[in-house]
Amino acid sequence: MMSAAAGAVGGVVGREGRCAPQMLSDTAVAILAFLQTIAAAGACEECVGVYVGVARHEAIDSIRELVDASRILCIYGACGLCRQRRLVARVWRPASAA
Numbered sequence: 001m002m003s004a005a006a007g008a009v010g011g012v013v014g015r016e017g018r019c020a021p022q023m024l025s026d027t028a029v030a031i032l033a034f035l036q037t038i039a040a041a042g043a044c045e046e047c048v049g050v051y052v053g054v055a056r057h058e059a060i061d062s063i064r065e066l067v068d069a070s071r072i073l074c075i076y077g078a079c080g081l082c083r084q085r086r087l088v089a090r091v092w093r094p095a096s097a098a
C-alpha cells in the first residue's frame with residue numbers, strides 16, 4: 001500500500017507582505033542594519049550580499065522586501081563601497097539629520 005500522501009497540510013500561505021509591514025526576513029533585517037551603518041553612502045546589491053553574507057539574488061530579494069516595506073529606497077548612483085554606478089540601496093535619511 002502506498003499511502004505516501006505527501007502530507008497536504010495546505011493552509012500556511014505566507015508572503016502577504018502588504019498588510020504586515022513588520023514581517024521582515026532575517027536577511028532583510030541584517031541588510032537594513034548594515035545599510036544603517038553606512039547610511040550616507042548606500043550600497044549596491046552586490047556589496048550588500050558580500051557584507052551580509054548572502055547570495056546576490058537573495059540580497060536583491062531582501063532589498064525588494066525592504067523597499068516594499070518602505071524601510072529603504074533604491075536610487076541609481078555610485079555605490080559607496082565599490083564605487084560602481086548602479087542601483088544602490090540606502091536607508092531613508094533620519095528626520096533629525098539637518
Ligand SMILES: [Zn+2]
Nearest residue numbers: 044047079082
Ligand atoms: Zn557596490
